[in-house]
Amino acid sequence: MYHRHDAVIVGAGGAGLRAAIELCGKADVAVVSKLYPTRSHTGTAQGGIGAALGNREEDSAEWHAFDTVKGSDYLGDQDAIELMCQEAIGAVYDLEHMGLPFSRTEKGLIDQRRFGGHTRNFGEAPVMRSCYAADRTGHMILQTLYQQCIKHNVHFYDEFHVLDLIINDGVCCGVIAYELATGELHTFHAKTVLFATGGCGKMYKVTSNAHALTGDGMAIPYRRGLPLEDMEFFQFHPTGIYKMGILITEGARGEGGILLNGKGERFMERYAPTIKDLAPRDVISRSIYLEVREGRGVEGKDYVLLDLTHLGSEVIETKLPDITDFVRTYLGIDPVKTPIPVQPTAHYAMGGVPTDVNGRVLADEKGNVMPGFYAAGECACVSVHGANRLGTNSLVDIQVFGKLSGKDMARFCAETDYTPLPEDPEGKVREEIERLKLNTGNESAAKIRTELQAEMMDNASVFRTADSLGTIRRKLEELQERYKSVRVDDKSTIYNTELMEAYELGFLLDLADCLVVSAEARTESRGAHCREDYPKRDDVNWLKHTFAYQTDSGIKLAYKPVTITKFEPKERKY
Amino acid sequence: MQVTLRIMRFDPEKDKKPVMKSYKAEVEPTDRVLDALNYVKWYEDGTLAYRRSCAHGICGSDAVIINGVNRLACKTLIQDVGKTITIEPLAGFKVLKDLIVDFEPFFEQYRSVLPYLINNDPKPIKERLQSPEDREKFDDTTKCILCASCTTSCPIYWANPDYVGPSAIVNAHRFIFDSRDQAAAERLDILNTRSGVWRCRTIFNCTEACPREIEVTRAIEDVKRAILYGES
Numbered sequence: 001m002y003h004r005h006d007a008v009i010v011g012a013g014g015a016g017l018r019a020a021i022e023l024c025g026k027a028d029v030a031v032v033s034k035l036y037p038t039r040s041h042t043g044t045a046q047g048g049i050g051a052a053l054g055n056r057e058e059d060s061a062e063w064h065a066f067d068t069v070k071g072s073d074y075l076g077d078q079d080a081i082e083l084m085c086q087e088a089i090g091a092v093y094d095l096e097h098m099g100l101p102f103s104r105t106e107k108g109l110i111d112q113r114r115f116g117g118h119t120r121n122f123g124e125a126p127v128m129r130s131c132y133a134a135d136r137t138g139h140m141i142l143q144t145l146y147q148q149c150i151k152h153n154v155h156f157y158d159e160f161h162v163l164d165l166i167i168n169d170g171v172c173c174g175v176i177a178y179e180l181a182t183g184e185l186h187t188f189h190a191k192t193v194l195f196a197t198g199g200c201g202k203m204y205k206v207t208s209n210a211h212a213l214t215g216d217g218m219a220i221p222y223r224r225g226l227p228l229e230d231m232e233f234f235q236f237h238p239t240g241i242y243k244m245g246i247l248i249t250e251g252a253r254g255e256g257g258i259l260l261n262g263k264g265e266r267f268m269e270r271y272a273p274t275i276k277d278l279a280p281r282d283v284i285s286r287s288i289y290l291e292v293r294e295g296r297g298v299e300g301k302d303y304v305l306l307d308l309t310h311l312g313s314e315v316i317e318t319k320l321p322d323i324t325d326f327v328r329t330y331l332g333i334d335p336v337k338t339p340i341p342v343q344p345t346a347h348y349a350m351g352g353v354p355t356d357v358n359g360r361v362l363a364d365e366k367g368n369v370m371p372g373f374y375a376a377g378e379c380a381c382v383s384v385h386g387a388n389r390l391g392t393n394s395l396v397d398i399q400v401f402g403k404l405s406g407k408d409m410a411r412f413c414a415e416t417d418y419t420p421l422p423e424d425p426e427g428k429v430r431e432e433i434e435r436l437k438l439n440t441g442n443e444s445a446a447k448i449r450t451e452l453q454a455e456m457m458d459n460a461s462v463f464r465t466a467d468s469l470g471t472i473r474r475k476l477e478e479l480q481e482r483y484k485s486v487r488v489d490d491k492s493t494i495y496n497t498e499l500m501e502a503y504e505l506g507f508l509l510d511l512a513d514c515l516v517v518s519a520e521a522r523t524e525s526r527g528a529h530c531r532e533d534y535p536k537r538d539d540v541n542w543l544k545h546t547f548a549y550q551t552d553s554g555i556k557l558a559y560k561p562v563t564i565t566k567f568e569p570k571e572r573k574y
Numbered sequence: 575m576q577v578t579l580r581i582m583r584f585d586p587e588k589d590k591k592p593v594m595k596s597y598k599a600e601v602e603p604t605d606r607v608l609d610a611l612n613y614v615k616w617y618e619d620g621t622l623a624y625r626r627s628c629a630h631g632i633c634g635s636d637a638v639i640i641n642g643v644n645r646l647a648c649k650t651l652i653q654d655v656g657k658t659i660t661i662e663p664l665a666g667f668k669v670l671k672d673l674i675v676d677f678e679p680f681f682e683q684y685r686s687v688l689p690y691l692i693n694n695d696p697k698p699i700k701e702r703l704q705s706p707e708d709r710e711k712f713d714d715t716t717k718c719i720l721c722a723s724c725t726t727s728c729p730i731y732w733a734n735p736d737y738v739g740p741s742a743i744v745n746a747h748r749f750i751f752d753s754r755d756q757a758a759a760e761r762l763d764i765l766n767t768r769s770g771v772w773r774c775r776t777i778f779n780c781t782e783a784c785p786r787e788i789e790v791t792r793a794i795e796d797v798k799r800a801i802l803y804g805e806s
Contacts, residue, residue, distance in 0.1 A: 035627055035633075036635075036677065036681075038632040038634060038719070038720050039625075039627045039628075039634060039635045040755045041627070041628065041633075043628070043629070043632050043633055043719070044628050044632045044633070053700075080701050092701075093699075093700055093701055096701040097697045097701075097702070099690065099691025099693075099749075099752070099754065099755075101709060101712070101713075101748075101752070102701070102709075103595070103706075103709065104704055104705065105706075105711045106706065107703070108703035108704050108705050108706075109703065110701050133716075134713075136632075136716075138720070139717075140716065143716075144691075147689050147690035147691070148690055150685055150689060150690055151690040170761060210627040210628040210629065210633065211626055211627055211628075211629060212627045215615060237657065246629075246630045246632075271777070310614060322632075324628060325631075325787075326631070329631070329649055330604070330606075330630070330651070331653070332604075337589060389783070425769070443617075444616070444617075445614030446615075446617060452664065456753075460745050488620065489619070489620040490620050490621040490623055492585065492587050492671075493587065494585075494586055494587060494670065494671050495623040495671040495672075496623075497615075497623050497671060498615070498620040499623075505754060
């Protein structure tokens with residue numbers, strides 16, 4: 001079926017919905033999502049959105065920018081970071097005006113709490129910068145934005161799974177989607193397309209990510225020859241519930257929680273003497289791995305404890321109610337009385353589809369844009385997170401760049417006409433679906449996915465070496481080969497979720513390839529990319545962004561310089 | 575451990591009516607029922623269809639009936655439901671396939687209560703002020719994840735699909751009692767109709783069903799009182 005909209009937004013999380021709101025009244029906008037909008041993963045964000053409101057203590061956007069640059073291990077582009085931290089303040093007020101029920105101070109202002117890596121006066125001490133709504137800030141953001149979309153009559157296509165991008169003569173002119181309820185293919189013809197599809201954490205075994213996070217919006221343009229930036233940087237959040245990976249917000253440490261090893265020591269005092277348990281996530285995740293490796297995990301196992309017991313039940317129940325519920329439900333323990341077993345969990349892709357600050361997708365490392373194509377949120381890479389994202393900055397990212405993308409899309413829609421569609425735009429997707437449905441091979445998508453997740457966890461997670469990356473690269477070659485023989489038993493057209501899971505696995509495999517090849521090439525340690533065989537950061541050779549391209553002769557890598565404005569790279573100490 | 579899952583299956587392309595089928599799944603006692611469903615789908619029968627996403631009780635995708643009770647499959651542990659687990663689609667909605675039901679009427683009712691902040695005053699430069707006490711008045715109802723566990727547990731809703739249902743009332747409550755909102759009267763008018771709050775007979779199924787532990791029945795009573803006595 002054929003549809004036409006000025007602006008098609010793929011993904012109904014915080015970035016997509018924010019862009020949709022910005023476009024309302026300025027262009028005919030439609031949101032296409034493989035989930036019902038309120039199921040999007042933004043809803044699981046907990047601890048808050050960072051902005052220098054100064055409601056609790058003195059703060060400034062410049063301090064926020066410095067913390068973000070330092071947190072990124074100097075790989076973030078400083079012009080984009082300065083803009084984001086400045087815009088963050090208005091973005092939070094925007095959300096409040098839309099109705100977001102923030103927690104409040106005694107004076108009725110938006111309340112703020114401490115968070116990892118956020119400091120006052122360029123690293124002196126932790127600062128209260130995270131604006132929060134209990135520990136369900138993401139839920140409130142998602143609900144509020146969806147409510148506003150209803151108010152503005154945004155056109156939604158729910159449970160439409162986008163599988164391809166339509167490009168004609170170097171211009172983006174739409175997407176192809178598979179309707180889950182009917183199995184029908186839909187061509188969305190558009191002047192502008194925004195990808196806001198979130199992350200790809202499902203390539204790892206232990207992850208905080210939803211089942212839906214299979215990196216579709218990164219893999220689709222990558223398969224169409226567009227680059228992916230800095231994919232080797234994948235964040236492991238230090239406090240996932242042991243074995244399950246469910247997130248326990250950094251806000252728990254912002255409220256005063258501490259990490260203890262198997263000997264009961266507050267080990268972060270050794271690794272980050274100034275801000276201790278509020279060091280950035282890459283630092284803490286590495287510290288936990290090292291404690292475990294040196295035999296100081298709890299009971300000799302691969303986890304440590306997050307201790308909240310000294311906070312008292314009032315703080316825990318009112319400021320951290322959701323995580324308290326998770327711990328009671330999934331671990332059967334009460335965090336008021338018992339410390340929580342935690343381990344690092346795959347959480348966030350710093351890399352993604354390269355864009356400029358207006359969300360326009362870069363077609364190459366030289367900075368040329370692909371007209372009509374935009375990306376925002378986790379699937380994009382502006383880059384504001386560089387080698388390691390600070391907590392709260394993902395919500396800042398989706399609000400600031402979702403809005404800026406929407407604004408620029410409106411401009412583009414007003415200035416341009418529809419580009420004609422190429423011949424048979426659905427062809428490639430139709431072929432792949434038929435291939436999967438008719439395949440008589442004996443491979444199971446679930447088995448390949450399980451192996452992928454286990455091997456990525458073992459070889460390409462917090463610590464990496466040339467050996468481990470070589471191992472996983474060879475394994476991926478095997479899995480890619482076996483993927484060609486994946487059999488889908490469900491031949492039906494109505495809600496064929498097995499078919500879509502198999503399709504998504506193909507995306508994950510391509511992205512894992514991209515991550516591993518980018519990581520093998522980067523012979524230094526920076527932020528979340530820690531090479532044990534190259535333990536030092538190397539600014540002389542590696543202060544640059546990776547651009548990876550999928551080509552017929554394998555993955556090609558190119559590089560783009562980092563933009564530095566006022567913060568000269570320095571040693572990163574906390 | 576091995577558990578038996580009895581799952582209500584329905585393939586609209588083949589079946590005239592739903593049929594119960596049994597499967598064995600290898601799971602840990604501390605696994606979620608969703609893990610058992612995944613086990614069946616991934617290793618026993620790929621054609622099984624259900625919705626799922628976040629897998630920890632926030633996205634609201636996987637509300638189903640487990641051993642007769644509305645629950646989220648991802649928030650229910652195997653050890654809490656025994657070795658034989660019966661799983662059926664939510665009651666009161668049209669079944670589209672297996673455990674997947676039609677959510678459109680549910681969202682239509684949600685939209686009917688004006689579920690968004692209405693405040694026509696000029697926006698201040700900074701935030702609108704709200705005291706912690708005023709913020710607390712509607713805290714409970716902000717937790718709703720629109721999973722439909724409450725609405726599909728309500729016998730009144732089963733009998734009268736026109737009834738706006740507990741979930742829509744919860745979402746109206748969230749704005750009626752928000753000190754920043756100016757459209758409480760409009761929403762109360764909407765809920766003071768034949769398909770509104772007076773359908774509720776305080777059966778409390780909704781409160782028991784809510785996976786977010788929202789006091790749904792209390793919220794409905796708050797709205798009834800606001801209509802009668804103007805307390806919002």
